[in-house]
Amino acid sequence: MITFCFSRSASFFESGVGRGMGFRDSNQDLVGFVHQVPSRARQRIIDIASTQFPDGGCYHQYQPLTKRGNNDIGGGFNDDPCWLIFGTVAYIKETGDFSILDEMVPFDNQPGTEVTLFDHLRISFNHVVENLGPHMLPLIGRADWNDCLNLNCFSWDPNESFQTTENNSKGSKAESLMIAGLFVFTGKQYVELCDKIAKHDEALRAQRCIDAMVEAVKKHGWDGDWYLRAYDFYGHKIGSNENEEGKIFIESQGFCTMAGIGLEDGMVDRALDSCKRLLDSPHGMVLNQPAFTHYHVEMGEISTYPAGYKENAGIFCHNNPWVIIGETVARRGNDAWDHHTKICPAWIQDQQLHKVEPYVYCQMVAGKDAARPGEGKNSWLTGTAAWNWITITQYILGIKPTYDGIEIAPCIPSTLKEYTVHRELRGASFDITVKNPDGKQSGVSRLVLDGTPVECTTLPVTPGHHVVEVTM
Secondary structure (H helix, E strand, O other): OHHHHHOOOOOHHHHOOOOOOOHHHHHHHHOOOOOOOHHHHHHHHHHHHOOEOOOOOEOOOOOOHHHOOOOOOOOOEOOHHHHHHHHHHHHHHHHOOHHHHHOEEOOOOOOOOOEEHHHHHHHHHHHHHOOEOOOOOEEOEOEOOOOOOOOOEOOOOOOOOOOOOOEOOOOOOOEEHHHHHHHHHHHHHHHHHHHHOOOHHHHHHHHHHHHHHHHHHHHHOEOOOOEOOEEOOOOOEEOOOOOOOOOEEHHHHHHHHHOOOOHHHOHHHHHHHHHHHHHOOOOOOOOEEOOOOOEEEOOEEEOOOOOOEOOEOOEEOOOHHHHHHHHHHOOOHHHHHHHHHHHOHHHOOOHHHHOOOOOOOEEEEOOOOOOOOOOEEEEOOOOHHHHHHHHHHHHHOOEEEOOOOEEEOOEOOOOOOEEEEEEEEOOEEEEEEEEOOOOOOEOOOEEEEOOEEEOOOEEOOOOEEEEEEEEO
């Protein structure tokens, strides 16, 4: 609720010099709030979409005031458009309110430019398709979710902030595997939505684009045991075993496994194993490994963030859930639960080390390379709570709202023998008991709705109270 209301604008440091309501941040925050006050989530989606540019690009909270009109290929944060699909789909599945797609929404808050919200979603999808690099992977633009990964931005002045460094957008070739995974993940949601509202031709077109992206990731985005993170301006690999530092990054592992890219070929399992082997720690998974220790410019060696903090191998609680969801895609409930308990405040025993409020997630926890691994940093200012709401309720406990009802698909630790969930959805209430007598990690063998066995695992939403009994 706090991050939804204030959208990371509690300090100028966190919100940047441009605006407090970040496009990507707000779309993610609202998914943790939509089940509580859907009307506020609905309005937030309209507000966010109203800031979009006609080509699908977006304002960004770190975009300097002097460059708000600069949205050429390299000028934006190119993950931003995908998040509008993510937020809108979450709202519709929760509420069943498809009418939001017909709302007339302007571009850049300019009267007279209004198109339907669905058109905004289509343009968001196309923004990725129309901005591909030499490997047919998405151009990163100024950056993606990792705002410090400015692979098109160069400066010889060590005092110049990454927030204001000029973009080398002309001739940009820097590509993002994180955006590739995000595009496939949200693109599948877009295809499902198009089919649901009978836009079948658009669904077929979008699916072809998704299939092409999957093939590009398999061909150019796989490093042997994990997904690459990016290609830089010069076409060099980032997040590769070929690199001396920063061999593996968490963001692309999270979204490419969430999207199931290469699941049938064993790529998802191998990437998750690499996360556990190389990124994991007693306090959660670090963002990258090995940490960066220095970089070279003409005037000598210049230090980066200290190792183990922030984007230099810190533990970003925000992206740990992406890997956890990837674990559920691979049906690895034990690993999903293990990762969850390491960042969940209620499970942290050494609160004197953790230091911050014991009931709230941090943006970052000091990583295994830090001076004090496990020390909490920047509490409240994070979208982690919303992501963990999704991760825990929908992917671990497996209670997912869908267009057609409520799906039961648990992926839990084998030690969890029984749990109950009360879920309200569109005027219906469900008391769900899940029993796991044989210590399974996923799969449903029997489902009983109001005393009657049913064959499917997606239950219709009808008004009133319902009792659901599930056996794994």
